[in-house]
Each structure stands twice: as structure tokens, then as C-alpha cells.
Amino acid sequence: AQSVSQHNHHVILSEAASLELGCNYSYGGTVNLFWYVQYPGQHLQLLLKYFSGDPLVKGIKGFEAEFIKSKFSFNLRKPSVQWSDTAEYFCAVSLFGNEKLTFGTGTRLTIIP
Amino acid sequence: NAGVTQTPKFQVLKTGQSMTLQCAQDMNHNSMYWYRQDPGMGLRLIYYSASEGTTDKGEVPNGYNVSRLNKREFSLRLESAAPSQTSVYFCASSEFRSSTDTQYFGPGTRLTVL
Numbered sequence: 060a061q062s063v064s065q066h067n068h069h070v071i072l073s074e075a076a077s078l079e080l081g082c083n084y085s086y087g088g089t090v091n092l093f094w095y096v097q098y099p100g101q102h103l104q105l106l107l108k109y110f111s112g113d114p115l116v117k118g119i120k121g122f123e124a125e126f127i128k129s130k131f132s133f134n135l136r137k138p139s140v141q142w143s144d145t146a147e148y149f150c151a152v153s154l155f156g157n158e159k160l161t162f163g164t165g166t167r168l169t170i171i172p
Numbered sequence: 173n174a175g176v177t178q179t180p181k182f183q184v185l186k187t188g189q190s191m192t193l194q195c196a197q198d199m200n201h202n203s204m205y206w207y208r209q210d211p212g213m214g215l216r217l218i219y220y221s222a223s224e225g226t227t228d229k230g231e232v233p234n235g236y237n238v239s240r241l242n243k244r245e246f247s248l249r250l251e252s253a254a255p256s257q258t259s260v261y262f263c264a265s266s267e268f269r270s271s272t273d274t275q276y277f278g279p280g281t282r283l284t285v286l
Contacts, residue, residue, distance in 0.1 A: 158273065
């Protein structure tokens, strides 16, 4: 079965710092990749997703992620974070043709004003 | 357009009690899912329903049953609650025309089993 690893459990940054959150998956076939965000007290919502084409994907709120197939990675980036980016971030993977998502354990991001 | 709604928002049960978590979506989606979220473990799929009338087990189905009542509603039942089922439960839905479809999540139910 596929698995998803998010090695950063809690990241603390100051406003305007650059952000990179790691995500690695273990599956050799064709995958679809997602980043979801959960703001405090809110439900999960999609930040961005990749399934084919340009490996650099842009999402909402200035986030982007790069799919590197050789490294089985899909890292999330933002050049300059804001206090409102404080949230928990989840990477998720589905196999091509299968709607089931496998989530990583999440990274809690705290932005200090 | 409410999206995905869940009831109740909070629930406290005693060990051995039963309850049903309700989920409804108004987006005419085909697929619906139940997840549990535990600290340090992310979201884990309990059951899902690819279409009305079908249900399948996910990663952690033991101790749960589900019913896809119609296209809109997908309920999760705990027949005999255990402390290990203390968690936050999320329902989600997707159109599922392809595996790239986005899943839309409800606000969650926080369940405590004493």
C-alpha cells in the first residue's frame, strides 16, 4: 500500500519568511498529488493538486508545489508567509484511477507576527 | 449551497453506547467518504461509497458501519463505542469523474468516548 511522509511535524516561521514543507510518497506507479490546508477551527480545503503536465503547480493564496518524480516528492512552497497562513497542512496521494486518498500525518505551521 | 454538512458537531459517549454520525452533501457528488483524524496520524479512511448503493472498507473500518441512504447522505454508525474511537470525524464528497477530482470536506464531528 502507498504511504505518504511529512517529516516536518511543526514548523515555526516569522512573517515574510520563505516556506518549504516536505512531502514524500512511496509508490512507483502513476499518482495524483494534493495539498490540503486546515485553518484553525475550519474544515480541510484544497490548496493545489497535480495529476499531469507542468510539474510546478500553482495554488491558492500564493502557494506552489513541485512534483519531482525521481525523488517521489511533492514539496509545498511559498516565498513569503503571512500570519494568516497559520494552519495544518496535509499532503495526500491517490493512485491513478482510484479515488481513495492517502494522507500524510500533517505539518503544523505557526507564523509569528 | 451548503457543501458538506455534518451533525452533530460534538458528542460525548460512554463506552458501549451507540450513535450515528450524519453527513449530507448538496453538490450532487457521486462519491462520499468518512475519515478519522487523530493527532500525529493525519486522516485515515474508514469507509467510502463510490456511488449510491455501494460501500467499501477503507484503512480502518473495524468498529464502524456505514449506510449510503441516497445520493446526498452517508451515515457512519458506531455500534458499541470504545475509547479508541475518540477522534475527529470528517465526511467528504467528490464528483469522481476521475481520480484527480477534489474531495470537499465537512466541518467535522468531535467525538469523545469515556
